[in-house]
Amino acid sequence: MEMAIRVISHDDVVQICMSTVIGRSIGYDVSAFLCRGVVVDLGFPLVARDFARYLASVHPAGALITHHHEDHGGNVELAATQGVPIGASDATLAMLREPPHLELHRRVIWGTPAPLRTPIVRFTSDALRLVPTPGHAPDHHIVWDAERETIFGGDLFLGVKVRTAHHGERPRELARSLRATAALRPRRYFDAHRGPVRNPVSALGAKAEWLDETIVAIERRIADGWSDRAIARAILGREDLAYYVSRGGMSRVTFVAQVRAEGA
Numbered sequence: 559m560e561m562a563i564r565v566i567s568h569d570d571v572v573q574i575c576m577s578t579v580i581g582r583s584i585g586y587d588v589s590a591f592l593c594r595g596v597v598v599d600l601g602f603p604l605v606a607r608d609f610a611r612y613l614a615s616v617h618p619a620g621a622l623i624t625h626h627h628e629d630h631g632g633n634v635e636l637a638a639t640q641g642v643p644i645g646a647s648d649a650t651l652a653m654l655r656e657p658p659h660l661e662l663h664r665r666v667i668w669g670t671p672a673p674l675r676t677p678i679v680r681f682t683s684d685a686l687r688l689v690p691t692p693g694h695a696p697d698h699h700i701v702w703d704a705e706r707e708t709i710f711g712g713d714l715f716l717g718v719k720v721r722t723a724h725h726g727e728r729p730r731e732l733a734r735s736l737r738a739t740a741a742l743r744p745r746r747y748f749d750a751h752r753g754p755v756r757n758p759v760s761a762l763g764a765k766a767e768w769l770d771e772t773i774v775a776i777e778r779r780i781a782d783g784w785s786d787r788a789i790a791r792a793i794l795g796r797e798d799l800a801y802y803v804s805r806g807g808m809s810r811v812t813f814v815a816q817v818r819a820e821g822a
């Protein structure tokens with residue numbers, strides 16, 4: 559069987575790129591990172607076997623988890639059974655212990671995570687700090703290495719113009735988190751789905767800017783009484799493959815609905 563894990567070196571940072579055959583065919587993969595002997599994020603359940611072998615071979619000092627989504631914390635139970643100390647916010651740990659119900663497309667793409675049942679040793683690191691950056695998810699954190707001016711951004715960035723959203727997102731909060739992260743002036747930035755991001759300060763700023771403009775345009779039409787669907791069509795364009803794969807869960811119309819809900 560084809561290996562689900564590919565390892566790419568960026569000086570002192572190892573990118574652990576994970577995908578499945580189906581995932582690759584529709585452009586879905588996710589990366590964890592290894593830095594200072596610490597692994598940031600734990601991949602998704604469908605790559606559990608290869609990831610378990612990888613984890614056992616590198617013997618990390620600890621694992622930091624950016625947020626509870628199944629492509630980031632999906633192998634937490636596996637890491638716990640290997641005795642890897644786990645660092646995550648209380649909110650993230652609570653959701654890893656009681657995973658929320660997953661929509662079908664997410665179970666197909668990433669697999670269904672085993673809930674965290676094994677008692678864990680809590681992990682903290684002075685060099686790698688979890689910084690709250692809500693928006694993508696309420697429990698989202700980045701990992702900030704101040705000495706090396708490096709950020710492991712989880713799902714904070716993903717791209718400048720991300721026109722789709724899921725039901726847990728808060729676009730205004732995301733814009734604030736992007737600005738706070740840019741203010742750290744990172745020299746290097748690693749995105750869980752894009753890998754290294756060039757010129758991270760301007761990329762994060764550009765995304766915050768685009769979000770602000772898009773939110774204002776949406777608010778104006780909400781005030782004029784437009785429907786979510788009409789607003790999505792006018793401002794964000796036609797729905798794409800993600801809409802059909804997720805049956806609307808990950809979509810432009812959800813982006814608009816989230817702006818409306820957050821503003822209400």
Ligand SMILES: [Zn+2]
Pocket residue numbers: 625627694695713
């Ligand atoms: Zn996520």
